Amino acid sequence: MLPNMTISSNARTGKKDQLTPWKSPSDPSIGSFSCGMKPQSLPQAFIWKDGSPFWRSGPWNTRNFIGIPEMYSVYHHGFSLVEDPDGTLSLSFFYVNLSLSHFVLTTQGDLELIYWDNEKDDWEVRWKALKTECHVYGKCGAFGSCDSRNSPICSCLRGFEPNNTIEWSRGNWASGCVRRTPLQRGRVNSTGGEASKMDGLLKQKMMKVPDFADWSAAHEDDCRQQCLQNCSCIAYAYDVGTGCMPWTRSLIDTLQFSSGGVDLYIRAASSELDKEGDVKKIIAITVVIGTVSISICTLILWRWIAKHKAMKKKAKGILLFNREEAHKKFPSENMPGDNLNQVQVQELPLFNFEKLTSATNNFHQSNKLGQGGFGPVYRGKLSDGQEVAVKRLSKTSGQGLEEFMNEMVVISKLQHQNLVRLLGCCVEREERMLIYEYMPNKSLDAFLFDPHKERLLDWRRRFNIIEGIGRGLLYLHRDSRLRIIHKDLKASNILLDNELNPKISDFCMARIFGGNEDQANTNRVVRTYGYMSPEYEMEGRFSEKSDVFSFGVLLLEIFSGRRNYSFNKDEQSLSLLGFAWKLWNANNIMALIDPMISEPCFEMEILRCIHVGLLCVQDFAKDRPNVSVVISMLKSEIVDLPHPKQPAFTERKIALGTDSS
Structure with missing residues (x-):
């Protein structure tokens, strides 16, 4: 062989x-x-x-x-x-x-x-x-050690400290570490006295040994003595197959393993060895003190739990009262699928109003992230450093109370990597607030329609965003404990995390479906035109296929880099769907593709995705595929795609891009 x-x-x-x-x-x-x-x-x-x-x-x-x-x-x-x-x-x-x-x-x-x-x-x-990042050569600089399980991943070897503390704290480890205490460089013998103040060795287990090792034929015990007796030796390691490895130069490219590797012995001043002994004493004392403290902590914890349960019970009563109050305000409209009696809100963590006020600098305008029908959303930073987004119910909003209850009921039951995570709520002083994880990159529209930021969305990132939105929708429609119709899927409701992964947000208009329900009607249509399916706009009828329609509009926006209502004077009679349909029939669909992602190697994949987008926005709901089929189409698991029928709203008959109720 x-x-x-x-x-x-x-x-x-x-x-x-x-x-x-x-x-x-x-x-x-x-x-x-x-x-x-x-x-x-x-x-x-x-x-x-x-x-x-x-x-x-x-x-x-x-x-x-x-x-x-x-x-x-x-x-x-x-x-x-x-x-x-x-x-x-x-x-x-x-x-x-x-x-x-x-x-x-x-x-x-x-x-x-x-x-x-x-x-x-x-x-x-x-x-x-x-x-991992740790496998890149010299990631943590000289005398630094890398461990991908830690945060930050770089630390100094025992007996060393950062060479540049400011740069180190910023995550720039190139300058490495320097010795905390100078070496004596003297010999160590067994007679005690002055020798006891000489250098010793600190052991670090399971290491990837540094580069630039020398080699010696010495046995393991002799290897140790040779290093201690050589003023130039700063570390050594021993492996049965390799032999004795001493180092006389800077220790570079050292990595901490969880298993395997070799024990590395690093030369250190006697004071560093004393610190090791002090640490062991401190640990022993800590164990004793901890044992004595456990009983006191248990008592305090028991009292805190009892108080916390009482507060949650009170908060639940307030929320249920708000539901009754909402019914008085909106007697003709059902609450969240009106399933609150069957679907109990999970126990959400309660946030203190004063802490949220402090976190948002008294809800200062500079921390305002956006404004919706529900009310304003603020960026906040809690006392522990965690950044959050605080959605505050507007006291003057006629529809905000219902939206608050709806969003709390719906999202408290949902856990998925492509849905924004609800951290808790606040129900104090007539305040109603929802606290979410903070998304530093804001929403998809902030990138997609910005001439400078859209450069960051290459084809692969855009396709990952599409897949993420699809997975989130599939979870809502099929895989969660509740069947959820989002009803307001649009680019501004797709938030992006640090890695530009998408998370569906804003569930204030979502609807919980019962086990046998396929569609429902509402007399109160609140949506963003241009994303709204024709059956919802004309008849107030919505279903999973309504979300599929909105998803199709999103697909066409993502591939074209154009808003669903951004057309020049010569295109005034067309919507985005009409423009795409016109190009499709003219066999010129390539003209729809955003030049930022137009590369020959991705052409077939992009064309397939546009084809899927047109299937999602067909006029009749029965013609549209469900989300699971859409995902299979996007992944090429379905080879032959059906020919799309004419999309809805191919002519501009509505004022696209505005909200109405």
Whole structure:
């Protein structure tokens, strides 16, 4: 069997066999990255970016690379490192259980082992080098250690502190760490006295050892003594296969593993060793004090729980009173599907009014995020640093009380990564407020229709947003404990988190459906025209297909980068749907695509999505697919798509973009 991969290097001749990727998926010229062996006393595999280290395997120990813990259990029999008589160092890889497998160096510089999965009939990634940020070479600088399980991921090695505290606090760790206490650089012997004040060693377990290790044939005990007796030695590690590894230069590219790795012993001043002993004493004292305090804390906690239950009971009474009050104000209209008797509001955390006032700077205008029919929304920062969005019921709003009750009932029952999360409520001093997680990137329309920000929404991001909205809708319609029709799906109600992932928001107009209900009617239509299905606008009739219609309008906006009512003078008779339909019939639908995402490699995928969008906005609800079918269409699970029928509102007969009730 031929090896799946062979890379080699000869230090004497300079000849190298390396992996090199394309510059990009569409550009076959040689890219910035390369992968190969670095011949030295302790051979290592490297990925380089423009000649500088980008990833490192750790030293070879005759069986595996000790900087890749997975090799102990997964690749134990897969690698062979041989040095030929001419000095060529060759690394070969075999995997007897994966006959169709090979290594790939991606255009982003990640080394991946992929294999053919017969069950899935596709290539699958078995292993990758850059699993986390910590695997990037020198992420935390000199004498820094990286652990992806921590936040922040970088910390200093024991006995060291940040070189630049300000930059370190900002998440810039390039300057690394410096020693907290200077070394004595003296010898350590067993006679006590002055020797007891000399340097010692601090142990850090399960580490990826630093780069630039020297090598010694010493046994483990001798390795320790050699390091302590050598003034230049600042750390050492020992591995059975590798041998003794001392370091005399800065410790760079150190990583903390959860399992595997090697114990690293770092030279430290005697005062640092004393601190270690002090920490153990403090821990012991803390345990004793903690045991004594538990009984006191238990008593306090019991009293607090009793008080908290009483407050929640009172708050629930206030909310139920508001429901009765809302019925008086709106006798002709049912409350949230009028299922409040069957659907009890979950116990929501109660927020203190004074704390919310402080968090929003007394609801200052500078913290105002937006204004809706419900009332204003403010940005706030709680005392623990958490940022929130506070939706405050307007006391002058005739419809706000009903919306408050509706949104609380609906969203308190929902938990999904593509729905905005409700953190709690406030029901004090005639105030009614809902507290949500804060979305720093605001709403989708703020990006999509901004000439500067829309550049950040490339095709892949837009498709991810589409998929996220679809998953959120599917959860509302099919997968949640309640069947929810959102009724107000639009770009401004799609919020974006730090990673531009979408979250559906604003459930004040949502409707809970009973188990056998397919559609319902309302005499009170409150929606944003342009997103509203024809049966809802004309007859007040809504169903899952109403949300599908709105989703279709969103799709066409996302692909075109145009609002559903933004047309020039020559297009005044057309809506976005009419414009898209005109281009479709003229076999010129490519003209609809936003130039920002118009690339030949994505053309077929974008055209398919536009086709799906037109299917969603067909005039009759029965012709539109449900959300689960829409998602299958978008993922190409349904190969042959039906031909769309004429969309609703192909001519501009309404004042698009305005709210009405």
